[in-house]
Amino acid sequence: MSRPVRYNIHPIEANIADSVTYVDAPDGYGGDGFFTTKLSDVVGLARKNSLWPMPYATSCCGIEFMATAASHYDLSRFGAERMSHSPRQCDLLMVMGTIAKKMGPVLRQVYLQMAEPRWVIAVGACASSGGIFDTYSVLQGIDQVIPVDVYVPGCPPRPEAILDGFMKIQELVGQESIRRRNSDHYKALLNGYGIQ
Amino acid sequence: MSDHNITLAEDAIERKTTTINLGPTHPATHGVFQNIMELDGERVVSSDQTVGYIHRAFEKLAERRPLYQITPITDRLNYCSSPINNMGWHLTCEKLLGVQTPKRVDYLRVIIMELARIADHLICNSIVGVDAGAFTGFLYVMQYRELIYEIYEEVCGSRLTTNIGRIGGFERNFTNTAFTKLEKFLKEYPVALGELESLLTRNRIFMERTIGGGPISAERALNYGFTGPNLRAAGVDYDVRVHSPYSSYQDFEFDIPVGKTGDNYDRFLVRNQEMWQSMRIIQQAYNKVQEFKGTDAEVYHADVPEYYLPKKEDVYTKMEALIWHFKIIMGEVDMPKGEVYQSVEGGNGELGFYMISDGGRTPFRLHFRRPCFIYYQAYPELVKDSMLSDAILTMSSLNLIAGELDA
């Protein structure tokens, strides 16, 4: 039995110059064959353009995240091509959807398994505040168990909003001092959540 | 028996099974399900499920809310096909309140519900592809799901959790843009679906992965309370749209695809075929909607001022409309006493609403019959003696939606 085979008979030559964007170099002093800048800036530049997100999708927002990660909205454009489903290899925890009280300890466990530096983004009303579910079984915002860097409002947020939240995270990551994670302030923050 | 057999003592080989924990955040489980599996090598000996990781107490919440405030809760049941849940809820209210909807409203509802069914099946089938190792199909068809979402947006303003419609009809008429987008979808989508089918349906790798995985007989499926595509894949032609027609489904001509063995491949085929049938229904409904002429072509809700929210312009300018708006929103309109059960064919089975009203402003009790909560309990039986990787595939082909399962 034969069946029609479809293939691309008019391939378009890709123009790399159109599809690749370059980030600007950080502020610094440069000349012939040398460039000096702060180490923090270089590290931040590298980190922010190669974030490895861990999608922690539980409900509706997870479906919008699927749309964000799929071809139409394409999260990969921001350097987050690789979704890491293993907490130990990723640096951005994206919590999308309602976190029930039964799930709270699991979420915390996942956060603890991530290596420093780690960032957290709470996508959607439920993850940020419990949303419309002010009930006995729902955790009223994930910031009750883990520290959160960026909140994205919406129920569910549109993919554009998720991308915006992601860009906010990139901004934070890019500006972060490499000493922050060792500072007393940060330790106090973690201690506030009972994390040593 | 030859003589060369080596006879071993009874306990010479030590047999051991491994216990592994899948979930609740395992990437392969598509939702928050926990499975503790006992494995013999790669074969599943037994599995034990834990659910409830996203229990949000919908039923208790619904006891505190007037009818219109429950619609957003139903959105979040099966969020892949929210409009079906919304319509099911409105149909339940209409049954209790005795509201008759005009034909045009019914047909418009059918268009939206079938679009939702396509969106639901599309996610499920492309994810089955992903779990079998074909990521391309998923990335490709997600473009076409966006077309459906654009139609939703044009009708109700929102993409995923739609909160679409009102008791008695829609909040506004479909615009011409909505119909143009629908035409675009009807034209472009069959090509994409055809390509998804030619990518997977007769693909040898896909067939070998899915045929025979997670089978269930018709008897067991019925005993386990299967409904929807999963039951039809087992060979039972039960479809709520046909057996208890709602929203004028009796006016349409379509087939119920059935499978034979109830395995992953049959489930995939049934869903694919249902998408084609949904296309047929949408086309028929669209033609029927076009046939309305004159004032009939403007009808988008039933004439029930007690339950249908007045227009926003009127609320701001007319006293009476403001009073009705207030009464309806606050649930001050009298509800009849009674018990009502209404079911619709949701994306993954019979979605039922059982409401007891004591005449107060909120339902006395509202119970959702969530199809995947009921059929997920068959999972240990489905995956027994299959490979671990096939168990993952079985899970995704059952179309389990955590939000609906845990309510």
Added chain:
Amino acid sequence: MAISNEYIQQKLTEKFGDQVFNFEDTYGMLCFEAPKDLNLKVLQYLYDEPSLGFQFLTDLCGVNFPENPNRELAVVYHLHNLVENTRLRFKVFTPVATPDVFTATQLFSSANWMERETYDFFGVNFVGHPNLKRILNVDEMDYFPLRKEYPLEDQTRIDKDDEMFGRG
């Protein structure tokens, strides 16, 4: 095509006499009641009797009526005859002090989780259930949240004081 509600009522009364009562037609669906000790017998009869054949358990859920003394909890079964396409609703009531009802898991595998859910929400003790423990809530929970006397909101919340809502 469909079995008439009168016929079902007649067959049930023939078999169980006045043990089945409160027959009602609610929006086209037959609804009746039986004492809780008889629930399995009635389900079995509806399942086995060839002219009835209610072999599909659509739904099982609990309801709490705090106002009815000795009938505080109800277990509601929705049955469906898929061949004749007829549905019915069957209820048993039980006092909240002794919430023991026989389990239907022997008859319908689907009843397993639905009964666990009913136990979780209302504390109905299904006698003979193979694995009666909480399903949706955490195991440590010490009350049955869907009973009417318990509040919806989390009582341990401290951030939701009246001051924030302009009532302080």
